[in-house]
Structure formats: structure tokens, C-alpha cells
Amino acid sequence: MTFFRIEMLFFIWTVPLLLLVIVYGMRRRRDILNRFSSGHGLGVIAPDTVGGRRWIKGALLMGAVLFGAVALAGPRYGYRWQEIRQQGVDIIIALDCSRSMTAADIQPDRLERAKREVFDLLAMLEGDRVGLVAFAGTAFLQCPLTLDYDAFNLFLGALSPDYLPVGGTDITGALETALTSFDPKSASDKAVILITDGENTGDGDPVKAAEALKKEDIKLFCIGVGGSAGVPIPEAAGGFKKDRSGQIVLSRLDETTLKKIAMVTGGTYVRSVAGDMDLDAIYTDEIRRKMEAETLASGRRQVWEDRFQWPLALALLCLVAELMLPVTRKGLVAGLLAALILSPLPxxxxxxxxxxxxxxxxxxxxxxxxxxxxxxxxxxxxxxxxxxxxxxxxxxxxxxxxxxxxxxxxxxxxxxxxxxxxxxxxxxxxxxxxxxxxxxxxxxxxxxxxxxxxxxxxxxxxxxxxxxxxxxxxxGDSQKNGDPKDQEDQEQKSQSDGARDSKSDQDPQQQEGSRDSRPEGDGEPQRxxxxxxxxxxxxxxxxxxxxxxxxxxxxxxxxxxxxxxxxxxxxxxxxxxxxxxxxxxxxxxxxxxxxxxxxx
Missing domain, CATH: 1.25.40.10 (Tetratricopeptide repeat domain)
Structure with a gap:
């Protein structure tokens, strides 16, 4: 036997305390009665049967508390084996941690906003493996593909611009790192979610990196963070980022690059706007619905059977008996009323x-x-x-x-x-x-x-x-590659079939009769x-x-x-x-x- 909340057993210590209270109450009552009478008169005023009933009622009350504490602890006895399967896709999240992501055109800043969206995404995942690539002027795998979302949250929460050794925004490096992070033996569909402001300062070509993803049947979904108007980049020591000429650097969202690389792989691009569920929409509408999931983990787990009902029933039984047991004849009415109130209803x-x-x-x-x-x-x-x-x-x-x-x-x-x-x-x-x-x-x-x-x-x-x-x-593909005459003949045949399909507006019973009178396969509706x-x-x-x-x-x-x-x-x-x-x-x-x- 095990307990779900074993700490609740500490309430058992209330039973001896309750016993002390009952003993003290009984003695106090006897002392008060002795002031008014003694001997035979006391036996008439307070017969022994009354005192015995009070001890029984006290014992029932202590039993109710004891069994109630055991029920609160959640006893579990016996178990069964439950088959479990986790199905999902492999998702790599590439998060831009460059200094430009600290711009405050989105509150509290671009990076924090992106991290919060990823936290929300994890709450929606249904058995998918997720990995994390952090990048600035260089990229590296922060968290490999895993089903442990709590560990992923720890790695994600630790990211900041000071975490990476080289400044800048190398989108090409991020995509290349994401590509090598997937398990080549996995048969599940794969996706990369790129979250950045789009200002590529690396030497590589992001489009070529996207084409490499496409060759491996990996879709790229881009989320642009920031606004189109330029905003200054805050420095950690105070002030704003300046270039070599002493001018303040303004950072703005570059949507053109993000849209282009997403289109190459067949993915989508969305812009992160306050209040929008952009990352949620990508997961729900594009990844979960359109991509094929694979069984990532399977096995059995031990499920204990809850048995709290047994001590709970005993606690209720003791409580009801205590309420119904009268000390005097007048108490009998209260007991019957308690039984009526506690009777089961439909x-x-x-x-x-x-x-x-x-x-x-x-x-x-x-x-x-x-x-x-x-x-x-x-x-x-x-x-x-x-x-x-x-x-x-x-x-x-x-x-x-x-x-x-x-x-x-x-x-x-x-x-x-x-x-x-x-x-x-x-x-x-x-x-x-x-x-x-x-x-x-x-x-x-x-x-x-x-x-x-x-x-x-x-x-x-x-x-x-x-x-x-x-x-x-x-x-249809062969018709597109055929000669014009064949296509023209096919169009005429399609029109003829369309004329037959127009009969679908007829009454279902009439259509069924006409099908019975036609040869097999004739006039089959176009699907x-x-x-x-x-x-x-x-x-x-x-x-x-x-x-x-x-x-x-x-x-x-x-x-x-x-x-x-x-x-x-x-x-x-x-x-x-x-x-x-x-x-x-x-x-x-x-x-x-x-x-x-x-x-x-």
C-alpha cells in the first residue's frame, strides 16, 4: 500500500488531542454536578448510561477523525499496467539572442516576448519532441530534441544576449545548426521555427540554407519580432548601441528575407504582434494538422488503484452514528433529523x-x-x-x-x-x-x-x-506533360463528364435508379x-x-x-x-x- 499525500497522516495526531479534550470535558461535567448533588441523587440526575453514551459518542468522533485523516492521505492498494504511446513530430526552435533583440519596440523587449511565446507553445505540445538552437553571430544547439519539456524550459530561461560569445545575427548559421540537430533515423516529419528580427549580419546566404532544409523535407516557419520603424538598441552598461561613425544604430524588422526563406521550404511567415497567438496558430494549423506524427515513445506504466473510498466510508459511518446516538431522549429527534438530511438523493x-x-x-x-x-x-x-x-x-x-x-x-x-x-x-x-x-x-x-x-x-x-x-x-500530371491535342480531347471528355455530373442535383432515389441502368463505372462523379x-x-x-x-x-x-x-x-x-x-x-x-x- 502507498499513499498519494502521506503528509496528511500527521492529522492523526489530532486524535489523542481530541481524547484529552473529551476526558477533560467529562471530568469537568462531573465536578459541576457534584456541586449540586451527591450520592443517590446524582445517580438520578445523571445516570451512568448517559455517561456511557458520551464515551461512545467521543469514540465515534475520534474514529471519524482517524479514518478521515487516512482518507485524506489517499491510500492506494493494487495496481494495473497501462499502455502508453507518445506520438508527435520533431520541432527545432531557433531563437535569435542578438543584442538587437533587446530593443523595446515590443514590451518588455523582443527577446522576452519571443521566450514567452515559446513557453506558451510548450503547454500546447502533444507528445512532440522539441529542441532549441540559440544564435547571434554564431549558433549552437542549446537543447537537443527531447520530450522533457521542463528541462527545455530551463535552457530557454537561461538565454540572453550575454550568453553568446559573438554578436550579430547569423540566420544562415542558425538554419545549418538546426538541420544537423535532427535525428536522420527518425521517420517523423520535421519543422524549424525561426524567431528573429530578420536583420541578417552573417556572411552566408539564408536562402541556400533554406534550400538545404527543403531537400530534407523540413519545413521552415518564420516569426518576425519587432516593428518596421527603426528603434535604438540598448547597451548593457547604459546608453544605446552606436556604429563606428558614432551614430546610434537603429534596428528594424526585415520581413523580406524571412518571407523568402519560409516560402522556399513551403512554410509560412507571421509577424509577432502584441495579443496575437501567432506561434500557437503555426503549431495548430500548420504543424499538428498537416504533418505526420510518429510514435516517439511507448511502453507501460504502473497505475495504482485509489482506495480512499474505504476509510472515507468508515469516517462517514462513524460521524453519522455519532450524530444519531442520543444522549437523552430529546437527542433522538436530532439524530433522526441528521439521518434525514444525510439520506442519499437522486x-x-x-x-x-x-x-x-x-x-x-x-x-x-x-x-x-x-x-x-x-x-x-x-x-x-x-x-x-x-x-x-x-x-x-x-x-x-x-x-x-x-x-x-x-x-x-x-x-x-x-x-x-x-x-x-x-x-x-x-x-x-x-x-x-x-x-x-x-x-x-x-x-x-x-x-x-x-x-x-x-x-x-x-x-x-x-x-x-x-x-x-x-x-x-x-x-492530371500526365495530361499537363502531354501534347495539346490530347489535352483538348481530355477537356472535351471532362466537359462531357461534367454534364453527367450535373445530375447530382436530382432526387437521390432517381439518381440511384439511373446508376442501376448504366454500365459499371459510367458517369462516376469527379472527386x-x-x-x-x-x-x-x-x-x-x-x-x-x-x-x-x-x-x-x-x-x-x-x-x-x-x-x-x-x-x-x-x-x-x-x-x-x-x-x-x-x-x-x-x-x-x-x-x-x-x-x-x-x-x-
Whole structure:
């Protein structure tokens, strides 16, 4: 047995203190009574049974304090093994620590503002490895790629312009150092986040360094810190930085270079403005959503089972018994009143869940979401509650929130609930445009229930959609390289196909009948070319461009009688809207010093 907060056991020392208080009170009471009577009269006024009851009540009170202290210590007995996996991408943050970064056009100054943004970024990371490159006139790896964000924070907090031996801003050196800091054996996607004012004083060409990153499939994201108006650079000893002619040096943001090198690698450039969540936006929209994560660490961890409920129940039992045990007959009324007050009431969680299910069944999904959210307040970590909220979010079209809640619902030992969450998470990720992630979730669901035909159909469907898009993309590339006549013929064919696709505005039943009467593959609708990954709008188009179905889908596979048109929008909708499971059921070498002309 272990304790989560063993220091709470010191409260046990209050038990002997309480005993002294009880003994003193009993003797004091006896002395007071002896002043008024003695002998037989005292036995009538204060019989021995009354004194015995007082000792019992005192013992019950001490027992309540004792067991309460043990419950506060958080006893844990028994454990289970939990599988853990950390997935993410490799990110190197190159931070400019030159003297120009101490300019105060951004409060408190450029460097401190950049460091605060990096601190905020660390709070958002979801299993990604992060490294730190500090640079001025030279660059070096301050912190290698790591999953220990606390250690990264220590290295980041120690950075200052006095930390580096050479002044200046060598952007080329920073990018080259970042490139060599990645693990060449890692298969995960890689990114460099460059935070600087853009005033390159180094000898190298930043564009060539960016091209080297591109050859290794590393994206560069640039954040410009500072303003376009020139500001003086403060010196550590006071005053402002001056050049050889005695003129005050003015530092200004050079956006041109930063935009150019970001564009070379396919990354983006943003300007840091007070109040903007620029670094957060880069991570959320560009890195996490568009880059492929790899399993960086996996294993098992020992999870202890909390047993505080046992001593807590004993403490409550002693307390209730002490309140209900009367000293006199009048005390019996107080005991009955205490029992009535402490009697259990129907939990609000159950009521909200029932109302949410009722609203869900009558297809009032907004109201169902409200009730499920209210029920979750009483049990925010229960997988069943998270699953219910995810279902409601899915039905209202908020697929991002639905995916987040489905992932949280996976932290359950219920294999059935986990399989449902994986299946629905696959549907949700496809609608968000993450087709490959959807395939992974379907495969995980099949590992739990290999006989689930619906999951098999969805998995086959998404794989075929990806394969068809690759073939269409290759066909489009060959058309661009062909002769004009072939392109003209292809355009005429596309127009002819477009004429057939215009029939998509007809009633679904009529379209289905026309497909049955056409040869196999004839008039197959054109689908967007989204390659291996799709944006959410394209995924919606591939899935039928409509919200979740109002009722359960047709259980009969329809690929055969539709001529094998697996990418048909109607079929996509039928296959990806099977949220039938009712909710609530179970539910960073040291370089030599050198002299530089521009050391800011």
C-alpha cells in the first residue's frame, strides 16, 4: 500500500488531542454536578448510561477523525499496467539572442516576448519532441530534441544576449545548426521555427540554407519580432548601441528575407504582434494538422488503484452514528433529523443523462449536447460521459470537438466502448480531412472486434478513395506533360463528364435508379484531388456534403448494385454516419571568439 499525500497522516495526531479534550470535558461535567448533588441523587440526575453514551459518542468522533485523516492521505492498494504511446513530430526552435533583440519596440523587449511565446507553445505540445538552437553571430544547439519539456524550459530561461560569445545575427548559421540537430533515423516529419528580427549580419546566404532544409523535407516557419520603424538598441552598461561613425544604430524588422526563406521550404511567415497567438496558430494549423506524427515513445506504466473510498466510508459511518446516538431522549429527534438530511438523493448526473438521451432520440442534438455537458460536470473524466458529448458534437457538425472527446473516451477498460469510440473517431477524422488517421482508427477498432462488418466496409472505402485520388493526380500530371491535342480531347471528355455530373442535383432515389441502368463505372462523379490528406471541405464533399444522417443507415452493402462506385457521395454518407450506438449505455561549438563588423 502507498499513499498519494502521506503528509496528511500527521492529522492523526489530532486524535489523542481530541481524547484529552473529551476526558477533560467529562471530568469537568462531573465536578459541576457534584456541586449540586451527591450520592443517590446524582445517580438520578445523571445516570451512568448517559455517561456511557458520551464515551461512545467521543469514540465515534475520534474514529471519524482517524479514518478521515487516512482518507485524506489517499491510500492506494493494487495496481494495473497501462499502455502508453507518445506520438508527435520533431520541432527545432531557433531563437535569435542578438543584442538587437533587446530593443523595446515590443514590451518588455523582443527577446522576452519571443521566450514567452515559446513557453506558451510548450503547454500546447502533444507528445512532440522539441529542441532549441540559440544564435547571434554564431549558433549552437542549446537543447537537443527531447520530450522533457521542463528541462527545455530551463535552457530557454537561461538565454540572453550575454550568453553568446559573438554578436550579430547569423540566420544562415542558425538554419545549418538546426538541420544537423535532427535525428536522420527518425521517420517523423520535421519543422524549424525561426524567431528573429530578420536583420541578417552573417556572411552566408539564408536562402541556400533554406534550400538545404527543403531537400530534407523540413519545413521552415518564420516569426518576425519587432516593428518596421527603426528603434535604438540598448547597451548593457547604459546608453544605446552606436556604429563606428558614432551614430546610434537603429534596428528594424526585415520581413523580406524571412518571407523568402519560409516560402522556399513551403512554410509560412507571421509577424509577432502584441495579443496575437501567432506561434500557437503555426503549431495548430500548420504543424499538428498537416504533418505526420510518429510514435516517439511507448511502453507501460504502473497505475495504482485509489482506495480512499474505504476509510472515507468508515469516517462517514462513524460521524453519522455519532450524530444519531442520543444522549437523552430529546437527542433522538436530532439524530433522526441528521439521518434525514444525510439520506442519499437522486444524482443530477443520471437525470441529465436521461434527458440527453431523450433529446438525442428525437434528433434535437443541440439540446442533447447541453444535457450531456451538464451531466459531465459531475463526472468530467468518465469515458461514458465523454463518449456521449462526442456523439452530440458529431451530430451538430463540430467534428474537431467530437474528435477530441472521442480520444479522451479511449481511456477506458471497457473494450466495447473503446471499439465504438475508435470507429466513430475514424468517421470523424475522415470528415476532418485526415484520411490516413481515419484508416488507423478503423484498424484499431478491428483489432478489438475483427468481425465488425461496418468497420471493414468503412476501412475499404477510405482506402479506395485514397487510391483513386492518387490515380487521378497522376493522370492530371500526365495530361499537363502531354501534347495539346490530347489535352483538348481530355477537356472535351471532362466537359462531357461534367454534364453527367450535373445530375447530382436530382432526387437521390432517381439518381440511384439511373446508376442501376448504366454500365459499371459510367458517369462516376469527379472527386477533389486531395492526395493522401484532405482538407475538411474536401472530406465533406467526398462524404456527401451534408450533415449526419437523421436516422440509421441502410445496413445492406450497396457497392454491388451501384456498379462498384465506392467513391459515390451517397454511399460515403451512408458508410460514415453510423453513429447508431445510443449514448449513455454503460456507458541545445563553443566557437572561438571572432570580430564582426555588425555585432547587433
Amino acid at each position: 444524482p443530477a448526473e443520471a437525470s441529465d443523462t436521461r434527458e440527453g438521451i431523450a433529446a438525442y432520440e428525437r434528433e434535437d442534438f443541440e439540446q442533447a449536447l447541453k444535457h450531456f455537458t451538464d451531466a459531465q460536470l459531475d463526472a468530467p473524466d468518465r469515458p461514458e460521459m465523454l463518449y456521449n458529448v462526442a456523439d452530440a458534437y458529431y451530430k451538430t457538425g463540430n467534428f474537431e470537438a467530437a474528435a477530441d472527446h472521442y480520444r479522451q473516451a479511449l481511456e477506458t477498460d471497457d473494450a466495447g466502448l473503446k471499439q465504438k469510440a475508435l470507429y466513430n473517431l475514424g468517421n470523424t477524422e475522415f470528415r476532418r480531412g485526415n484520411a490516413r488517421e481515419a484508416i488507423g482508427h478503423y484498424e484499431a477498432a478491428l483489432s478489438l472486434d475483427p468481425e465488425d462488418s461496418r468497420t471493414k466496409e468503412n476501412l475499404e472505402f477510405v482506402k479506395k478513395v485514397l487510391e483513386q485520388q492518387k490515380q487521378q493526380q497522376q493522370s 477533389p484531388e486531395f492526395g493522401d490528406e484532405m482538407d475538411p471541405q474536401q472530406a465533406q464533399q467526398a462524404a456527401g456534403d451534408k450533415p449526419p444522417d437523421d436516422g440509421p443507415p441502410d445496413q445492406t452493402p450497396r457497392a454491388d448494385r451501384q456498379g462498384g462506385q465506392t467513391g459515390d457521395p451517397g454511399q460515403a454518407e451512408r458508410m460514415l454516419n453510423r453513429l447508431q450506438d445510443q449514448p449513455g449505455r454503460a456507458l541545445m561549438p563553443a566557437g572561438g571568439r571572432r570580430t564582426v563588423e555588425k555585432d547587433w
